[in-house]
Amino acid sequence: MAAAPVSLSGRFKGSFAYFTIKDRLPQILTRVIDTLHRHKNEFFEKHGEKGVEAEKRAISFLSKLRNELQTDKPMIPLNDELPDTPIWNQYLEYQRNVSNGNGQPSWFQSPWLYVECYMYRRIHEALIHNPPIDDFDPFMEAKIQSFFESQQAIIAVCTYLQELLKNIEDLNENQLKEEFFKLLQVSLWGNRCDLSISAGEDNSQKSSLLQSLNDFKSFILVDDMENLWSLLLNSKKRTTTKESITRVDMILDNAGFELITDLVLANFLSSSKLATEVHFHGKCIPWFVSDTTKHDFNWTLKQLQSANHMWMSRCGMNWEGNLKKGVWVYHDHMFWTLPHEFSSMAQVAPDLYAELQKSSVIIFKGDLNYRKLTGDRKWEFTVPFHQALNKFHPAPLCSIRTLKAEIQVGLKPGQGEQLATSESEWMINGKYGIIQFDASV
Ligand SMILES: O=P(O)(O)OC[C@H]1O[C@](O)(CO)[C@@H](O)[C@@H]1O
Numbered sequence: 298m299a300a301a302p303v304s305l306s307g308r309f310k311g312s313f314a315y316f317t318i319k320d321r322l323p324q325i326l327t328r329v330i331d332t333l334h335r336h337k338n339e340f341f342e343k344h345g346e347k348g349v350e351a352e353k354r355a356i357s358f359l360s361k362l363r364n365e366l367q368t369d370k371p372m373i374p375l376n377d378e379l380p381d382t383p384i385w386n387q388y389l390e391y392q393r394n395v396s397n398g399n400g401q402p403s404w405f406q407s408p409w410l411y412v413e414c415y416m417y418r419r420i421h422e423a424l425i426h427n428p429p430i431d432d433f434d435p436f437m438e439a440k441i442q443s444f445f446e447s448q449q450a451i452i453a454v455c456t457y458l459q460e461l462l463k464n465i466e467d468l469n470e471n472q473l474k475e476e477f478f479k480l481l482q483v484s485l486w487g488n489r490c491d492l493s494i495s496a497g498e499d500n501s502q503k504s505s506l507l508q509s510l511n512d513f514k515s516f517i518l519v520d521d522m523e524n525l526w527s528l529l530l531n532s533k534k535r536t537t538t539k540e541s542i543t544r545v546d547m548i549l550d551n552a553g554f555e556l557i558t559d560l561v562l563a564n565f566l567s568s569s570k571l572a573t574e575v576h577f578h579g580k581c582i583p584w585f586v587s588d589t590t591k592h593d594f595n596w597t598l599k600q601l602q603s604a605n606h607m608w609m610s611r612c613g614m615n616w617e618g619n620l621k622k623g624v625w626v627y628h629d630h631m632f633w634t635l636p637h638e639f640s641s642m643a644q645v646a647p648d649l650y651a652e653l654q655k656s657s658v659i660i661f662k663g664d665l666n667y668r669k670l671t672g673d674r675k676w677e678f679t680v681p682f683h684q685a686l687n688k689f690h691p692a693p694l695c696s697i698r699t700l701k702a703e704i705q706v707g708l709k710p711g712q713g714e715q716l717a718t719s720e721s722e723w724m725i726n727g728k729y730g731i732i733q734f735d736a737s738v
């Protein structure tokens with residue numbers, strides 16, 4: 298097999314990676330600094346002078362970080378004592394070795410995936426160094442705001458789900474499949490709502506998606522919904538005869554509306570017995586602005602429960618019930634906030650890999666997960682997904698993402714080129730999506 302292509306990187310001037318590093322990442326840092334500023338009084342009320350001192354130090358660390366980025370300085374080792382610190386520093390060593398002769402790894406020269414992940418880990422470092430504000434999530438406010446701004450869309454999907462559950466037992470196989478496809482697409486388009494692409498600006502779902510699914514259908518560039526359905530249906534048929542389990546793992550992406558669509562899909566899988574267990578995987582630290590942490594996950598369930606809307610609160614109750622019963626399980630693992638592509642998981646996080654091997658199918662939500670699945674490289678559009686996965690096969694898997702980075706594999710010959718002639722931004726504007734499956738283990 299030919300060697301894997303080069304990584305996307307800021308060194309390719311004019312690429313989306315280049316503009317992200319040049320424009321969007323500094324904007325995100327500026328927003329974090331502003332957020333800390335705005336919370337000064339709160340820190341004072343909570344912790345007195347110590348809180349204000351900590352805020353000042355964190356801001357000065359972050360301003361320095363922004364300057365390092367904008368002047369393309371070399372990446373420096375992390376200087377905190379979290380469990381993942383040595384792994385990050387080893388990864389920097391590795392980047393130094395591979396960039397042999399091309400100078401030090403730096404913001405614009407190194408792989409985009411590495412530098413973007415590194416920025417979020419350094420933001421975390423800024424806070425970790427500064428107790429008593431070390432548990433402050435600088436993106437929390439934006440995540441909460443986006444949740445409330447999507448309120449109407451959330452009500453619409455929760456209501457749809459609750460109506461559907463009333464007679465789910467009476468649905469025949471075809472009707473069940475039709476509903477499954479609908480909720481998969483809702484979860485796909487829910488991925489448009491991340492806050493990193495908009496540099497933290499409002500990007501919430503304002504309208505109900507359910508009425509628009511048909512209009513959006515032609516924007517699904519790879520549609521492997523049938524494969525996913527067959528896998529789950531066959532597994533269900535075996536389950537009823539043998540009392541065995543069908544375990545679906547969801548590697549979560551953004552909090553807010555997207556998370557609701559993922560939970561709605563999970564509820565459907567559990568209630569229809571297409572899955573006997575659903576395992577969710579979230580992030581251990583604030584990540585790519587809107588990614589779901591355990592705190593966001595629990596906050597979301599509590600919000601739903603106390604909502605002044607019957608079907609929203611019903612969803613919240615049922616979902617907490619599923620977690621209590623153990624049919625739903627929430628996990629986090631530091632691997633999800635490391636810079637490694639997933640083909641290194643077996644080596645870097647063998648415990649997580651072994652956990653995922655127990656799955657019947659793993660659903661990877663979102664764009665960043667797609668970049669990590671495929672190594673964030675300059676693949677030809679027609680390269681098979683299986684090849685781009687580069688031996689990452691813990692279990693059958695499916696990526697559900699809207700396109701927000703210049704990477705896409707598994708297209709038909711000419712498909713990518715044709716899109717490029719009609720719409721230059723097709724890979725980055727989040728208008729297109731994929732539901733891309735890989736069965737082979
Ligand atoms: O939330 P998602 O779907 O992973 O999207 C995040 C995407 O936004 C970006 O920050 C845009 O640069 C990408 O790095 C990343 O792929």
Ligand SMILES: [Mn+2]
Pocket residue numbers: 491493550551585587588663665
């Ligand atoms: Mn995200």
